[in-house]
Amino acid sequence: MIQFNNVTKKYGKTRALDDISLDIGKGKITGLLGPNGSGKTTMIKLITDLNKPSSGEVLIDQEPITQEVKKRIAYLPEIDHFYPWMKIKDAKNFVKTFYEDWDEILYEELLGFLELDENMGIKKISKGQRAKAKLLLAFSRRADIILLDEPLSGIDIFTREKIIETMIKDYREGEQSIVITTHEIKEIEHVIDDAVFLKQGKIVLQGEVEALRAEKNLSLVELMKEVYGDGKEF
Numbered sequence: 001m002i003q004f005n006n007v008t009k010k011y012g013k014t015r016a017l018d019d020i021s022l023d024i025g026k027g028k029i030t031g032l033l034g035p036n037g038s039g040k041t042t043m044i045k046l047i048t049d050l051n052k053p054s055s056g057e058v059l060i061d062q063e064p065i066t067q068e069v070k071k072r073i074a075y076l077p078e079i080d081h082f083y084p085w086m087k088i089k090d091a092k093n094f095v096k097t098f099y100e101d102w103d104e105i106l107y108e109e110l111l112g113f114l115e116l117d118e119n120m121g122i123k124k125i126s127k128g129q130r131a132k133a134k135l136l137l138a139f140s141r142r143a144d145i146i147l148l149d150e151p152l153s154g155i156d157i158f159t160r161e162k163i164i165e166t167m168i169k170d171y172r173e174g175e176q177s178i179v180i181t182t183h184e185i186k187e188i189e190h191v192i193d194d195a196v197f198l199k200q201g202k203i204v205l206q207g208e209v210e211a212l213r214a215e216k217n218l219s220l221v222e223l224m225k226e227v228y229g230d231g232k233e234f
């Protein structure tokens with residue numbers, strides 16, 4: 001459904017992505033995995049059209065990424081995109097204005113599930129609560145494509161588990177496609193359907209998690225060690 005056709009992305013002399021071809025399946029949870037600087041965020045930004053390929057093309061359902069196509073995408077960026085003066089509800093109203101697929105009932109439900117209060121000020125909440133707030137805004141839309149860039153980064157194990165639970169709670173298998181970039185392979189191993197391992201802008205291994213595990217008789221974490229050496233890069 002999300003197709004990368006011979007995509008290269010250069011930043012000056014750096015080749016962030018080097019001739020990538022990949023078809024991310026519809027209705028699945030796909031993990032983009034790899035060490036720092038391997039090209040994960042670059043792939044996400046190309047899908048959102050925040051960046052353009054230097055060569056090659058990225059298509060969604062065979063179409064270039066037009067404004068219309070972008071409306072189908074909910075994107076959780078790696079960086080903190082909130083203004084410090086905002087309360088969670090201000091951030092919500094901001095997103096709600098832009099997207100017709102906003103679901104207020106889902107929002108209310110997720111707010112409780114994530115143990116957040118919409119009157120919490122962004123400036124005052126913890127890093128984990130901010131991570132949950134970002135997730136809340138991405139998942140309160142009925143988007144059929146959800147892109148999560150490092151949603152688990154730098155937060156404690158309990159919050160990570162809550163975030164993973166949120167991901168799968170209302171997941172519409174077969175309809176909704178989730179792409180997640182992360183280093184936390186151990187925690188998402190049981191959640192993702194497909195894995196794509198990146199190294200220096202190239203895909204070094206990809207496939208269905210079940211098939212990869214069965215073929216090599218290794219867990220994803222062990223596979224990661226095989227692909228990246230001792231895994232210290234993570």
Ligand SMILES: Nc1ncnc2c1ncn2[C@@H]1O[C@H](COP(=O)(O)OP(=O)(O)OP(=O)(O)O)[C@@H](O)[C@H]1O
Pocket residue numbers: 011012014015016034035036037038039040041042043
């Ligand atoms: N705006 C930019 N200008 C210059 N170089 C960039 C830019 N964005 C990314 N790069 C370079 O492109 C390469 C891939 O970066 P990218 O952020 O996609 O990796 P990543 O796998 O998401 O890393 P991380 O896990 O650290 O977020 C890196 O070498 C990075 O330094």
